[in-house]
Amino acid sequence: xxxxxxxxxxxxxxxxxxxxxxxxxxxxxxxxxxxxxxxxxxxxxxxxxxxxxxxxxxxxxxxxxxxxxxxxxxxxxxxxxxxxxxxxxxxxxxxxxxxxxxxxxxxxxxxxxxxxxxxxxxxxxxxxxxxxxxxxxxxxxxxxxxxxxxxxxxxxxxxxxxxxxxxxxxxxxxxxxxxxxxxxxxxxxxxxxxxxxxxxxxxxxxxxxxxxxxxxxxxxxxxxxxxxxxxxxxxxxxxxxxxxxxxxxxxxxxxxxxxxxxxxxxxxxxxxxxxxxxxxxxxxxxxxxxxxxxxxxxxxxxxxxxxxx
Amino acid sequence: xxxxxxxxxxxxxxxxxxxxxxxxxxxxxxxxxxxxxxxxxxxxxxxxxxxxxxxxxxxxxxxxxxxxxxxxxxxxxxxxxxxxxxxxxxxxxxxxxxxxxxxxxxxxxxxxxxxxxxxxxxxxxxxxxxxxxxxxxxxxxxxxxxxxxxxxxxxxxxxxxxxxxxxxxxxxxxxxxxxxxxxxxxxxxxxxxxxxxxxxxxxxxxxxxxxxxxxxxxxxxxxxxxxxxxxxxxxxxxxxxxxxxxxxxxxxxxxxxxxxxxxxxxxxxxxxxx
Numbered sequence: 001x002x003x004x005x006x007x008x009x010x011x012x013x014x015x016x017x018x019x020x021x022x023x024x025x026x027x028x029x030x031x032x033x034x035x036x037x038x039x040x041x042x043x044x045x046x047x048x049x050x051x052x053x054x055x056x057x058x059x060x061x062x063x064x065x066x067x068x069x070x071x072x073x074x075x076x077x078x079x080x081x082x083x084x085x086x087x088x089x090x091x092x093x094x095x096x097x098x099x100x101x102x103x104x105x106x107x108x109x110x111x112x113x114x115x116x117x118x119x120x121x122x123x124x125x126x127x128x129x130x131x132x133x134x135x136x137x138x139x140x141x142x143x144x145x146x147x148x149x150x151x152x153x154x155x156x157x158x159x160x161x162x163x164x165x166x167x168x169x170x171x172x173x174x175x176x177x178x179x180x181x182x183x184x185x186x187x188x189x190x191x192x193x194x195x196x197x198x199x200x201x202x203x204x205x206x207x208x209x210x211x212x213x214x215x216x217x218x219x220x221x222x223x224x225x226x227x228x229x230x231x232x233x234x235x236x237x238x239x240x241x242x243x244x245x246x247x248x249x250x251x252x253x254x255x256x257x258x259x260x261x262x263x264x265x266x267x268x269x270x271x272x273x274x275x276x277x278x279x280x281x282x283x284x285x286x287x288x289x290x291x292x293x294x295x296x297x298x299x300x301x302x303x304x305x306x307x308x309x
Numbered sequence: 310x311x312x313x314x315x316x317x318x319x320x321x322x323x324x325x326x327x328x329x330x331x332x333x334x335x336x337x338x339x340x341x342x343x344x345x346x347x348x349x350x351x352x353x354x355x356x357x358x359x360x361x362x363x364x365x366x367x368x369x370x371x372x373x374x375x376x377x378x379x380x381x382x383x384x385x386x387x388x389x390x391x392x393x394x395x396x397x398x399x400x401x402x403x404x405x406x407x408x409x410x411x412x413x414x415x416x417x418x419x420x421x422x423x424x425x426x427x428x429x430x431x432x433x434x435x436x437x438x439x440x441x442x443x444x445x446x447x448x449x450x451x452x453x454x455x456x457x458x459x460x461x462x463x464x465x466x467x468x469x470x471x472x473x474x475x476x477x478x479x480x481x482x483x484x485x486x487x488x489x490x491x492x493x494x495x496x497x498x499x500x501x502x503x504x505x506x507x508x509x510x511x512x513x514x515x516x517x518x519x520x521x522x523x524x525x526x527x528x529x530x531x532x533x534x535x536x537x538x539x540x541x542x543x544x545x546x547x548x549x550x551x552x553x554x555x556x557x558x559x560x561x562x563x564x565x566x567x568x569x570x571x572x573x574x575x576x577x578x579x580x581x582x583x
Contacts, residue, residue: 050458051465055463056432058435059432081425089410090419
C-alpha cells in the first residue's frame, strides 16, 4: 500500500499544485522521486510530529493541501490533540497518513503497532477515516481524498501488501466495495484485512456462502452497504487489524443498534492487551486469532449456532 | 487617538466583558492589551473591510485564554460592531472563553489548548514563503505556554526553515495558572536566542518599545515582552487571584475609574441578555 500511496500522491500532486508532503523523518529514499519532481513541495520536518501537524494546519490555512506522513502511532496518538484542535476543529484540508496499520511493523513491537488509531480517529468530528483494503484501493483513495475538502486520516498497510482487486473498482469515499456476493453471512473488512477476508471466504467455499465487503471508509460508514448485508445475509462478521475496543467492529455495532437491526454481529480484531511476543505480521495475526484459518473456523461455529437458534 | 488611549479603551472593554460574562482570565487579557494594540493599530497590514484578504498579515493568539483582549481589540479596530462583545460568554453567543474557528471576522485560528499556535503560525509563514507572498505572521504566546514541548519543536523548526517572516511575542508576565514562571523559564531570552531567533527583550507596556520591536524583521524574531498580569488596574496587577475571579460591579467601577477618566464617564452597560 505504501508504494501505491506514493504513486497516487505523485499523480495528485501533478494535477493539484497545492498538494505538499511533509514527513516526520520517515520514508528513507521513498520520496526521492516526488521531491525531485516537485521541488519545494516535499519537506522532512524532523522528528517532531506535534509540530508537523500544526505546520500542516498553517499551510492549509495558507492555501495548501498538506499530506503528513509517519508510522501510525506517531502520526495519530503522539499528536492527537494537534489533529483534534488544529486540523479538525479548525476544519482545514490536512490529510494525516499513517503507515503500518495493525501489525504491519510486527517485529518492531507494540510501540510501532497500530491497534488504537481507528478508535480514536473516528471519534474526531469533521474527520474522514479511510483504511484501504489493498494497494489498488490505497492509490484510488489518494485521488478521492484530493477531490474532497476537509480533514482526512488515511491508514495504510506496509510495502508489499497483497493485491486483491484484479480490476479497477469504482472507488468513492464512504461507499463500500462488494467483492463477492453471498447469501449466508457477510464478511466486512477494513484496512489490510481484506485479503484475509477473501481467504476465509475461500476456505468456507462450498460450506458457507460469504459476501465479502471492503469497508475502506470507516467514517462515514456506508449505511447502504450495511443495510444490504443485513437484508441479504444471516450474520455479519467484521474484520480489522485493530483493537476490538472502539474500532471498526464497534462502529458497525453502533450502526446496527442505532438502526434496530437484528442481524447478529461478530467482530474479529486484536484483544485488549499488548503483545509480549516478537513476531511477523502473520505470526501476530495468528497470536491474536485473526488469521484466515482461525476466522473461518469461528465463522463455522457461529453460523452453526445461528442455524440452531 | 494615541495608542495609549486606544489601549485604555480596550482595557475598559475587557473588564466589562469579564464582569458581565462572569469569567476568569481578566488578568491574562489585561497583560497583553498593549501588545495587541501595537499589532492591530500600528503593525499589522489588515483591513477590517476585507478580513480574509489573502495578502493580510496573520495574527494568532496562541494564549487563547487571553481572548477578551483580542475580541476587544478587533472590535476597537472595526472588525465587527462593539455590540458583539456583549455575546461574550453568553448562552448562544459567538464569543467563547477561548476563540472558536472564525467565530468573528479577524480571528484566524481557534485556540485554547496551550502550545499549538506557534506551529500553525510557522505553517502560515512557510505557506507565504513557498507561494512567494509577502504577508508576515505574528504569534502571541503566554510565558507559561513556553513549558509546552511543542513550542520548542516549533522554535527549532522556524529558524531551520529560514522563516524570517515570522515573529513570536511572549507575554512574559511571570505567572502561570498556579505559580511563578520565571524561576522555571529564566533565562528565557537566551533560550530563544540559542534556538536561532533574533531575540529582543522589551517593556511590553511601553508603546514605543512595542511598536519598535514589532517592526523588526530579517530573521525569525522573538520578542520577550516583560509585562504585568492585570496591567492597568492597580488592584489586579501582579495578583494571581485575577486569573480566576470575575470582577464584581464594585470592582468594575473601580477598574474603569482607574483605566481612564474619559472611559469611566461612559455609562456602564446593563446586562443585555440577563
